[in-house]
Structures are given as C-alpha cells and as structure tokens.
Amino acid sequence: MNCASASAFLLFLSLSAPILAGESGLNSLPEVDFARLSQGDLNPLGAKALAIHPEQWKHAETEHFIYHFVHSYVATPISVEAEFHYRVVAKELEREQPAGDTKSHIYIFERPEAWQQFQALGQLEPWTGGIHSAGSLFIKRDPSYKFAGNLLGHEIAHLVLHRFYSEGIPCWLHEGFAQYVSKGARASYQRARGYNARPRSHAVAAQDVIPLSALVAALHPLPECVETFYDQSERLVRFLVATDKRSFLALLDALRRHQHFEAAFLHAYGTKFLSTAALETQFREYASKDSSPPDASEG
Ligand SMILES: [Zn+2]
Numbered sequence: 001m002n003c004a005s006a007s008a009f010l011l012f013l014s015l016s017a018p019i020l021a022g023e024s025g026l027n028s029l030p031e032v033d034f035a036r037l038s039q040g041d042l043n044p045l046g047a048k049a050l051a052i053h054p055e056q057w058k059h060a061e062t063e064h065f066i067y068h069f070v071h072s073y074v075a076t077p078i079s080v081e082a083e084f085h086y087r088v089v090a091k092e093l094e095r096e097q098p099a100g101d102t103k104s105h106i107y108i109f110e111r112p113e114a115w116q117q118f119q120a121l122g123q124l125e126p127w128t129g130g131i132h133s134a135g136s137l138f139i140k141r142d143p144s145y146k147f148a149g150n151l152l153g154h155e156i157a158h159l160v161l162h163r164f165y166s167e168g169i170p171c172w173l174h175e176g177f178a179q180y181v182s183k184g185a186r187a188s189y190q191r192a193r194g195y196n197a198r199p200r201s202h203a204v205a206a207q208d209v210i211p212l213s214a215l216v217a218a219l220h221p222l223p224e225c226v227e228t229f230y231d232q233s234e235r236l237v238r239f240l241v242a243t244d245k246r247s248f249l250a251l252l253d254a255l256r257r258h259q260h261f262e263a264a265f266l267h268a269y270g271t272k273f274l275s276t277a278a279l280e281t282q283f284r285e286y287a288s289k290d291s292s293p294p295d296a297s298e299g
C-alpha cells in the first residue's frame with residue numbers, strides 16, 4: 001500500500017470507526033480535546049453538566065452530534081444509534097440539514113451520584129428517565145446495562161425534531177412522533193439483522209382514551225396518565241401519517257407556526273375530515289385497536 005492509499009484507508013477507518021465499533025467492538029469513537037470540538041453548547045445545562053466531576057469528561061463528535069462521556073465504549077454504540085436515528089427521522093420528515101449546521105450535544109453520565117446531582121437541575125422525561133433541554137440531551141447510562149427497547153431512539157428523535165422545528169411543536173406531537181419513529185426504526189434495525197420484527201404500537205383501552213382536546217392542549221405528558229399519553233400520542237401520529245403523509249407534514253408545519261390544532265388540522269386534512277369531531281370518532285376506534293397497524297414508515 002503506498003502512502004496515499006494508506007492515508008485514504010486510515011481516513012476510511014476513522015470515518016467508519018463508530019459504525020465498526022457499534023457492530024463489532026473493533027474501534028471506538030475517536031476522542032477530541034474539548035477545545036478542539038467544532039462547536040460549543042450554548043445550553044447553560046451543558047456547562048453545569050461538565051462542571052460535575054470535570055475531570056471525568058471526554059469528548060467526541062460525529063456528523064450531526066457532539067458527545068460528552070466518561071468511557072468511549074459506552075459512547076461509541078450511542079453514537080451509532082444517534083446517527084442511525086438522525087437519518088431515519090430526517091427521511092421520515094423529508095428534511096435534510098444544510099452542511100455545517102449546528103450539532104446536538106449528548107451528555108452521557110455513568111456515575112449515579114453525578115447523575116443525581118445533575119438531575120436536580122433539569123426535568124426528567126417520565127418515559128425514558130433522560131433530560132432533553134433546548135436541543136441537548138442528558139442521559140445516564142450504566143456501562144453494564146443496555147438501553148431497553150426504543151428509549152434511546154426516542155430521545156434522539158426529540159433532538160432531531162428540535163433541530164428541524166426549533167420554534168417548538170406541541171407536546172403530543174413531540175412525544176408521539178418520537179415514539180412512532182423510534183419504534184419503527186428499532187423494528188427496521190432488527191429486521192436488517194434477520195429478525196422478524198414489526199413496530200409494536202400499544203393500543204389504548206377504549207375507556208382510557210384521552211379526549212382529543214385535552215391531548216392536543218397538554219404542555220407536558222399528563223401526570224395522571226403518563227403511559228396512556230405516550231401510547232395515544234404515538235397512535236395519533238401513526239394514524240395521521242397512515243391517513244396521508246403529505247397532510248401530516250403540512251400539519252406539522254402549521255403547528256410549528258403555533259396555529260391552533262383545529263384550524264391547522266382542517267387546513268391540512270380538510271378534504272378527508274369535515275371536523276375534528278369526525279377525526280376523534282375515527283381515531284378513538286383506531287387508538288383502541290389491538291393489532292399492529294400498517295406502518296407508513298416501513299418499506
Ligand atoms: Zn419524549
């Protein structure tokens with residue numbers, strides 16, 4: 001191998017290191033000095049995180065994310081999942097980020113006492129136990145424990161949504177889309193590895209269905225029915241995407257501009273539903289259906 005091809009090979013290795021590491025444990029995410037990271041984090045919680053045991057933090061970055069972590073063998077598989085979910089979400093939203101745009105920061109705690117100290121500063125997401133704030137993600141990861149199911153994918157989906165819709169979108173849509181896309185992504189990841197997997201969408205018992213007006217107005221997952229809130233939001237996103245993807249993207253765009261749900265919905269789906277009451281009737285039935293519905297994100 002001559003010098004030029006050797007360096008091209010090394011470049012290939014360094015670019016593909018996170019993928020190789022995630023798949024086989026061969027290579028880990030290359031560490032970067034804090035001062036040499038391509039971007040800083042303006043989120044004040046980021047500085048607070050790094051001030052907890054400052055000596056513990058190492059840093060690295062991939063195309064769309066910057067990582068702050070303790071052990072690279074913990075951060076490496078997270079970086080693989082993060083970039084994987086970035087692509088899935090961008091494809092689902094039919095968006096692509098301009099080159100050189102800002103990256104999202106992910107802080108990975110390992111020590112329980114450091115995490116406890118940090119947790120007091122932010123609001124834990126009841127579903128995943130992570131904290132996402134203004135486009136940055138803070139998680140606790142026990143090196144001996146793998147994130148169950150789609151929890152990490154769910155949080156990554158929030159980060160990517162925040163980049164594309166930084167003006168803010170309603171809580172049901174943030175949570176519902178994060179659940180919807182991370183379940184679909186997990187199933188396709190497993191299928192790519194030969195498993196016969198389909199996204200597992202949870203039905204909501206008919207008597208538990210939250211009235212649409214309460215769901216779309218909620219600013220946080222409703223504390224008295226957190227699980228139902230997530231399941232129903234996921235089902236609503238799934239229903240709207242399956243009904244018509246173009247209309248869903250139009251609805252997302254209107255809600256990003258903080259329009260009221262009813263006006264935004266009728267504008268996007270007016271040829272299919274006469275009113276939000278008609279939506280509610282059809283959706284109630286769909287929400288409580290047990291079988292895995294057809295998934296528009298598959299294929
Ligand atoms: Zn969430």
